[in-house]
Amino acid sequence: xxxxxxxxxxxxxxxxxxxxxxxxxxxxxxxxxxxxxxxxxxxxxxxxxxxxxxxxxxxxxxxxxxxxxxxxxxxxxxxxxxxxxxxxxxxxxxxxxxxxxxxxxxxxxxxxxxxxxxxxxxxxxxxxxxxxxxxxxxxxxxxxxxxxxxxxxxxxxxxxxxxxxxxxxxxxxxxxxxxxxxxxxxxxxxxxxxxxxxxxxxxxxxxxxxxxxxxxxxxxxxxxxxxxxxxxxxxxxxxxxxxxxxxxxxxxxxxxxxxxxxxxxxxxxxxxxxxxxxxxxxxxxxxxxxxxxxxxxxxxxxxxxxxxxxxxxxxxxxxxxxxxxxxxxxxxxxxxxxxxxxxxxxxxxxxxxxxxxxxxxxxxxxxxxxxxxxxxxxxxxxxxxxxxxxxxxxxxxxxxxx
Amino acid sequence: xxxxxxxxxxxxxxxxxxxxxxxxxxxxxxxxxxxxxxxxxxxxxxxxxxxxxxxxxxxxxxxxxxxxxxxxxxxxxxxxxxxxxxxxxxxxxxxxxxxxxxxxxxxxxxxxxxxxx
Numbered sequence: 437x438x439x440x441x442x443x444x445x446x447x448x449x450x451x452x453x454x455x456x457x458x459x460x461x462x463x464x465x466x467x468x469x470x471x472x473x474x475x476x477x478x479x480x481x482x483x484x485x486x487x488x489x490x491x492x493x494x495x496x497x498x499x500x501x502x503x504x505x506x507x508x509x510x511x512x513x514x515x516x517x518x519x520x521x522x523x524x525x526x527x528x529x530x531x532x533x534x535x536x537x538x539x540x541x542x543x544x545x546x547x548x549x550x551x552x553x554x555x556x557x558x559x560x561x562x563x564x565x566x567x568x569x570x571x572x573x574x575x576x577x578x579x580x581x582x583x584x585x586x587x588x589x590x591x592x593x594x595x596x597x598x599x600x601x602x603x604x605x606x607x608x609x610x611x612x613x614x615x616x617x618x619x620x621x622x623x624x625x626x627x628x629x630x631x632x633x634x635x636x637x638x639x640x641x642x643x644x645x646x647x648x649x650x651x652x653x654x655x656x657x658x659x660x661x662x663x664x665x666x667x668x669x670x671x672x673x674x675x676x677x678x679x680x681x682x683x684x685x686x687x688x689x690x691x692x693x694x695x696x697x698x699x700x701x702x703x704x705x706x707x708x709x710x711x712x713x714x715x716x717x718x719x720x721x722x723x724x725x726x727x728x729x730x731x732x733x734x735x736x737x738x739x740x741x742x743x744x745x746x747x748x749x750x751x752x753x754x755x756x757x758x759x760x761x762x763x764x765x766x767x768x769x770x771x772x773x774x775x776x777x778x779x780x781x782x783x784x785x786x787x788x789x790x791x792x793x794x795x796x797x798x799x800x801x802x803x804x805x806x807x808x809x810x811x812x813x814x815x816x817x818x819x820x821x822x823x824x825x826x827x828x829x830x831x832x833x834x835x836x837x838x
Numbered sequence: 839x840x841x842x843x844x845x846x847x848x849x850x851x852x853x854x855x856x857x858x859x860x861x862x863x864x865x866x867x868x869x870x871x872x873x874x875x876x877x878x879x880x881x882x883x884x885x886x887x888x889x890x891x892x893x894x895x896x897x898x899x900x901x902x903x904x905x906x907x908x909x910x911x912x913x914x915x916x917x918x919x920x921x922x923x924x925x926x927x928x929x930x931x932x933x934x935x936x937x938x939x940x941x942x943x944x945x946x947x948x949x950x951x952x953x954x955x
Contacts, residue, residue: 534862634860634862641864642862642864648861648873651855658849658851659849659851661849740843780844781841
């Protein structure tokens with residue numbers, strides 16, 4: 437019988453790590469992710485979880501410890517937030533290049549300066565191109581589910597890549613919601629034990645992390661890129677198995693809400709999609725054919741799924757909760773890849789696309805903010821053109837007032 | 839509804855250029871032949887056996903274990919395949935038996951190699 441609980445995103449992550457039977461955990465405190473480690477530390481202390489719990493002396497050490505643990509054949513777990521994520525920066529590429537499928541839980545937070553504790557996607561998004569699987573959850577339940585799914589996908593021998601399992605700080609990490617905890621038998625059916633091909637072992641000695649020659653750099657990059665071509669099929673399989681075993685209805689790559697006949701649509705990821713979904717329902721009541729697509733994976737980016745989802749939509753708002761200063765659209769990060777994904781649609785089906793900077797520094801994106809975006813999209817349809825690449829919610833002359 | 843969109847193509851890494859999974863290699867028993875670093879060297883340590891007291895300081899300081907004591911010949915032996923030319927040994931030798939000599943001074947000096955080993 438399933439066990440229904442009221443959990444924060446942090447508690448949900450800890451519960452999932454426990455049910456995944458992680459073997460080595462490395463912690464270092466930084467809010468808001470810290471609560472995950474507090475829960476896990478209690479579980480280890482109480483004897484509920486048989487894991488080595490190591491206190492790192494910083495985030496760089498955290499990633500180094502779990503790299504070693506993963507190389508030795510242990511299922512390893514760590515995490516961070518904000519400037520903690522950036523402090524560990526050096527390790528992301530070697531962890532992916534060495535093919536260590538460890539997991540890093542991120543409850544996101546703005547970067548300095550100056551310090552702002554609020555949620556923002558910029559921390560993990562800064563490291564999106566290092567060869568990790570990366571995606572945001574939109575509920576504590578999805579945090580729990582993504583933790584298990586990411587281990588399954590990352591540890592698959594066709595993949596063998598590390599994973600950043602992200603949740604919005606505070607909005608998800610600290611607000612409790614209903615979470616259905618499965619039976620251990622279900623978890624065991626879904627998630628086989630971690631079985632790396634070449635673990636460090638005294639009886640079968642191997643060298644990990646050697647310096648490679650200059651002529652080996654390009655093939656290693658190409659091999660890592662080639663793995664990402666295999667990942668989508670593994671995600672599809674794992675999602676189908678997850679849905680079957682745990683009774684969920686996840687689309688492998690994107691959540692589509694009222695997209696069948698949508699004329700305007702929001703493109704969004706993470707916690708703010710919950711308000712966005714409600715706004716779509718409200719707009720529908722007013723006769724506006726609105727829809728929403730929520731991104732579940734930033735890496736691998738679901739290029740084709742997005743093109744299929746947005747084909748025929750007239751105008752799309754990319755809702756940006758991370759910064760790309762000086763970037764092509766002078767706003768956020770998602771819009772670049774969204775526009776690139778839609779570029780090859782036939783002229784008649786290619787939507788107009790703009791972006792909205794919103795939810796930065798921990799701000800809430802309100803219903804009226806989404807309505808403001810919808811108004812802009814309807815204007816674009818009337819004018820038959822995109823007149824602005826980016827709007828800054830709360831900093832526009834006519835709108836975003838609280 | 840399947841769109842006629844571009845594909846990602848295939849990445850073909852020729853077998854002879856492929857790097858082992860995660861760059862994991864069999865552990866070496868004495869030296870890692872898959873990764874020789876001697877061609878990084880600009881200067882090599884040249885030993886004067888008469889000045890050398892066999893104190894093993896070079897053996898202690900070499901970060902790449904390129905100095906070993908050859909008991910049969912009663913002299914220090916240098917491994918040219920892995921010595922990066924860092925000159926720690928020439929600096930630390932208490933009897934000034936080691937001289938950092940430019941690779942260009944040698945007929946087969948590694949700086950003359952067209953290809954790394």
